[in-house]
Amino acid sequence: xxSQLHVYNSLSGKKEPFTPITxxxxxxxxxxxxxxxxxxxxxxxxxxxxxxxxRYLRYLDYKVRYVRNITDxxxxxxxxxxxxxxxxxxxxxxxxEPMEVVQRYTVDFHNTLALLNNLPPSIEPTATGxxxxxxxxIKKILDAGFAYEVNxxxxxxVLRFNKDHQYGKLSGRNVEDLxxxxxxxxxxxxxxxxxxxxxxxxxxxxxxxxxxxxWSDGFPGWHLECTAMSTKYLGEQFDIHGGGMDLKFPHHECxxxxxxATTKKSPVNYWIHANxxxxxGKKMAKSxxxxxxxxxxxxxxxxxxxxxxxxxxxxxxxxxxxxxSILDISEKALAASEKGxxxxxxxxxxxxxxxxxxxxxxxxxxxxxxxxxAMNDDFNTPVLxxxxxxxxxxxxxxxxGLQSMDAKQKKSLTKYLNAFLFDVLGLELPTQEKGSDGKxxxxxxxxxxxxxxxxxNKDFDLSDNIRDRLQDIGxxxxxxxxxxxxxxx
Amino acid sequence: xxSQLHVYNSLSGKKEPFTPITxxxxxxxxxxxxxxxxxxxxxxxxxxxxxxxxRYLRYLDYKVRYVRNITDxxxxxxxxxxxxxxxxxxxxxxxxEPMEVVQRYTVDFHNTLALLNNLPPSIEPTATGxxxxxxxxIKKILDAGFAYEVNxxxxxxVLRFNKDHQYGKLSGRNVEDLxxxxxxxxxxxxxxxxxxxxxxxxxxxxxxxxxxxxWSDGFPGWHLECTAMSTKYLGEQFDIHGGGMDLKFPHHECxxxxxxATTKKSPVNYWIHANxxxxxGKKMAKSxxxxxxxxxxxxxxxxxxxxxxxxxxxxxxxxxxxxxSILDISEKALAASEKGxxxxxxxxxxxxxxxxxxxxxxxxxxxxxxxxxAMNDDFNTPVLxxxxxxxxxxxxxxxxGLQSMDAKQKKSLTKYLNAFLFDVLGLELPTQEKGSDGKxxxxxxxxxxxxxxxxxNKDFDLSDNIRDRLQDIGxxxxxxxxxxxxxxx
Numbered sequence: 001x002x003s004q005l006h007v008y009n010s011l012s013g014k015k016e017p018f019t020p021i022t023x024x025x026x027x028x029x030x031x032x033x034x035x036x037x038x039x040x041x042x043x044x045x046x047x048x049x050x051x052x053x054x055r056y057l058r059y060l061d062y063k064v065r066y067v068r069n070i071t072d073x074x075x076x077x078x079x080x081x082x083x084x085x086x087x088x089x090x091x092x093x094x095x096x097e098p099m100e101v102v103q104r105y106t107v108d109f110h111n112t113l114a115l116l117n118n119l120p121p122s123i124e125p126t127a128t129g130x131x132x133x134x135x136x137x138i139k140k141i142l143d144a145g146f147a148y149e150v151n152x153x154x155x156x157x158v159l160r161f162n163k164d165h166q167y168g169k170l171s172g173r174n175v176e177d178l179x180x181x182x183x184x185x186x187x188x189x190x191x192x193x194x195x196x197x198x199x200x201x202x203x204x205x206x207x208x209x210x211x212x213x214x215w216s217d218g219f220p221g222w223h224l225e226c227t228a229m230s231t232k233y234l235g236e237q238f239d240i241h242g243g244g245m246d247l248k249f250p251h252h253e254c255x256x257x258x259x260x261a262t263t264k265k266s267p268v269n270y271w272i273h274a275n276x277x278x279x280x281g282k283k284m285a286k287s288x289x290x291x292x293x294x295x296x297x298x299x300x301x302x303x304x305x306x307x308x309x310x311x312x313x314x315x316x317x318x319x320x321x322x323x324x325s326i327l328d329i330s331e332k333a334l335a336a337s338e339k340g341x342x343x344x345x346x347x348x349x350x351x352x353x354x355x356x357x358x359x360x361x362x363x364x365x366x367x368x369x370x371x372x373x374a375m376n377d378d379f380n381t382p383v384l385x386x387x388x389x390x391x392x393x394x395x396x397x398x399x400x401g402l403q404s405m406d407a408k409q410k411k412s413l414t415k416y417l418n419a420f421l422f423d424v425l426g427l428e429l430p431t432q433e434k435g436s437d438g439k440x441x442x443x444x445x446x447x448x449x450x451x452x453x454x455x456x457n458k459d460f461d462l463s464d465n466i467r468d469r470l471q472d473i474g475x476x477x478x479x480x481x482x483x484x485x486x487x488x489x
Numbered sequence: 490x491x492s493q494l495h496v497y498n499s500l501s502g503k504k505e506p507f508t509p510i511t512x513x514x515x516x517x518x519x520x521x522x523x524x525x526x527x528x529x530x531x532x533x534x535x536x537x538x539x540x541x542x543x544r545y546l547r548y549l550d551y552k553v554r555y556v557r558n559i560t561d562x563x564x565x566x567x568x569x570x571x572x573x574x575x576x577x578x579x580x581x582x583x584x585x586e587p588m589e590v591v592q593r594y595t596v597d598f599h600n601t602l603a604l605l606n607n608l609p610p611s612i613e614p615t616a617t618g619x620x621x622x623x624x625x626x627i628k629k630i631l632d633a634g635f636a637y638e639v640n641x642x643x644x645x646x647v648l649r650f651n652k653d654h655q656y657g658k659l660s661g662r663n664v665e666d667l668x669x670x671x672x673x674x675x676x677x678x679x680x681x682x683x684x685x686x687x688x689x690x691x692x693x694x695x696x697x698x699x700x701x702x703x704w705s706d707g708f709p710g711w712h713l714e715c716t717a718m719s720t721k722y723l724g725e726q727f728d729i730h731g732g733g734m735d736l737k738f739p740h741h742e743c744x745x746x747x748x749x750a751t752t753k754k755s756p757v758n759y760w761i762h763a764n765x766x767x768x769x770g771k772k773m774a775k776s777x778x779x780x781x782x783x784x785x786x787x788x789x790x791x792x793x794x795x796x797x798x799x800x801x802x803x804x805x806x807x808x809x810x811x812x813x814s815i816l817d818i819s820e821k822a823l824a825a826s827e828k829g830x831x832x833x834x835x836x837x838x839x840x841x842x843x844x845x846x847x848x849x850x851x852x853x854x855x856x857x858x859x860x861x862x863a864m865n866d867d868f869n870t871p872v873l874x875x876x877x878x879x880x881x882x883x884x885x886x887x888x889x890g891l892q893s894m895d896a897k898q899k900k901s902l903t904k905y906l907n908a909f910l911f912d913v914l915g916l917e918l919p920t921q922e923k924g925s926d927g928k929x930x931x932x933x934x935x936x937x938x939x940x941x942x943x944x945x946n947k948d949f950d951l952s953d954n955i956r957d958r959l960q961d962i963g964x965x966x967x968x969x970x971x972x973x974x975x976x977x978x
Binding site for chain 1: 589592613614617929
């Protein structure tokens, strides 16, 4: 490959050449969902973005250990560490055990991500599965003098940490501004300073999710779990840490502080943040009704869009924007993506049936170089897709007899379209083409044969009849010099 | 309903009327898979058996909390507690992190069970997610005097326990025989007696999966996790505990001992054990090659069967035997189930199109009673299926004009066939009927119309041609007085 992968690092604010700690291997940690509700469309965008990172690193022949956690406890109601555990709150409302909430929404999360054709991560650890590891880290932070215990709870001492380290370097904040901007809130009287954050919270008597620890029966602070799990499975220093833009502060900032407080080392070489998704130009929010669930798009069971859009279309739509841009979803944009997706897939499926010519009229080496350059430029999927459309255009030119494709080119184009469309972008063929064992196609072929025979017998009534009836059920025939092609709606 | 659910209780060896501890609610724990390899077909049978229990209890309007664990650590290589953790061993062999093994096979397990249309349990806890709870139980057992520590490991003292309690009551063994039959093995020198079992094992330096505990850095014994998780989510006493027959001893026996040692109470009211699955008359074993994976059956990618069988067929086959009988899987038996399954589904799909008559010639009240009696008799699915075939026979009689069905009967039969086929038995319509949007059926209908027209025109060459070519692609036509029906392979 004639270009090198560059990654935009949120920590430096620059695109940097990507060099893993151990040649050939990549350790990547991505903050997973808090499983107290159905997965948001915005979260899906984030996970698709990192699925692309994972897929492209594999395409580059890296052996990737991709860890994405499930937050099944410890996510407090708001960033101020006040209030109730989100999962416990949901459980109380529905009168079920918190882990039933976890199970319901973990299943939803897995199903939705599978529909969107995300690969499962290499390890998917849970916060409740790593309480011991979190307790051990708290002990170390206390020993290092960067935390203090008050009434059975333990807090990270941000001002103390900031004396030797730089708190705020990822999100570009400084501690003075934080002090200035953080109001002291009710119920935080245990903290020395409002910008401190909880490592361990003593559980109130009515709190269900609790574990014994040296300081109290309680539960870990939310920021701690990712430090515990990333360290356990990837080591004290690893290559990539990803998550949604909204996690940069305070969550990722706190992760850095926790890690540096215990190891004195910067835990992550490349911080990657995926941008947000808006709906019809506005922030998605349940309260305003400007909100849609992935499944509501897939089934069409919603009041915002006039029809359903398959998961493949939604995925393609998301990949048509760069992961660091804000992306707005709307019916118009989805409909355009649907057209584009079918244009690409039709061309891909046409390729196999194209006639072989004498010459290859397409500079494939240059094309391949551009495809790689796009992905090497911080995983620029929209640019890659634009190049794939160029290939589709060429295929259609060959079909229409305007250009020629030789055997070598056909073989190579098939190989790379396969790689980019399915391995790297993780797209899928339209549903009628997969899953079923091809009976529909065989049945249509049978009808096309009957129609061809009818035409040879000059029985044009029958041949037109077959064409019209196929059209009625959504199968469009196109007669070309090479024979009859068809598209299925 | 005019009969009451009776459950065969392995503990008493009798069918007993089912009375839950809290009226209207059922707590059920089922031992889940050890995720160190692809899920076995025999395990699938076990989980389908308990899926039926879960579904039928829900059908009876119980609110069921169904807990099924994932064993992701602590399952020692053999029952003698010698040797290595199975998951760690696999990881060492493949040079990956143990939790990557766990993830790979958890994904396989979930996918396979979803294909077989099992409902997810209410909670799916993991062994590694409950190390703290296991340590707490060990402390209690030590405090109660039923365990001892040696060199950083803790063992359950079976002889001491047996003085006040009855070890072996579930599996019908007595401690004297156990002593007589258990050889002292190398590496067990820490144990007082060979029949004692590990609660905590000190980890060797090379052991990856380890947690800090008061006795050593180590890992819990396998039997403990189920006691910890069932107690945490269902309480010290709960209604149903299930698992494969092979888990009765020592696993479930040890669970009883652990629970009684700490609570002095019998933990489970109804023990249910699913019987084994053999293949072509012999025990399944990788070593002999007499082995087949579920996915190998679904895809047809195996050397034992001549074709593929869909998950729905495999599920139906399994339900045609009672869960307490040994079941032998063979191509002949699967092919017979496939026919039976299609007979049932064809009848179900026919029902909607049947003409309404003046009278209802079927004693539906009696039929419904028999269906309920079957399921109330220890979940007797083969007897229920026999009754469903009676309903199918009646539907075919009505179709053939031999019997009559009135509107009320049609409505009620539709309701109960829906309930039994899909809610209780968890069957699914043949794949071509769902998922796709019916294009295949419409295309076939178009061919059948063309064939009908050809016959009217006495063009028998064409009509035979259509029939033969459809047969080639797996669509079988059947000419009946009412018109042409077809089945899709």
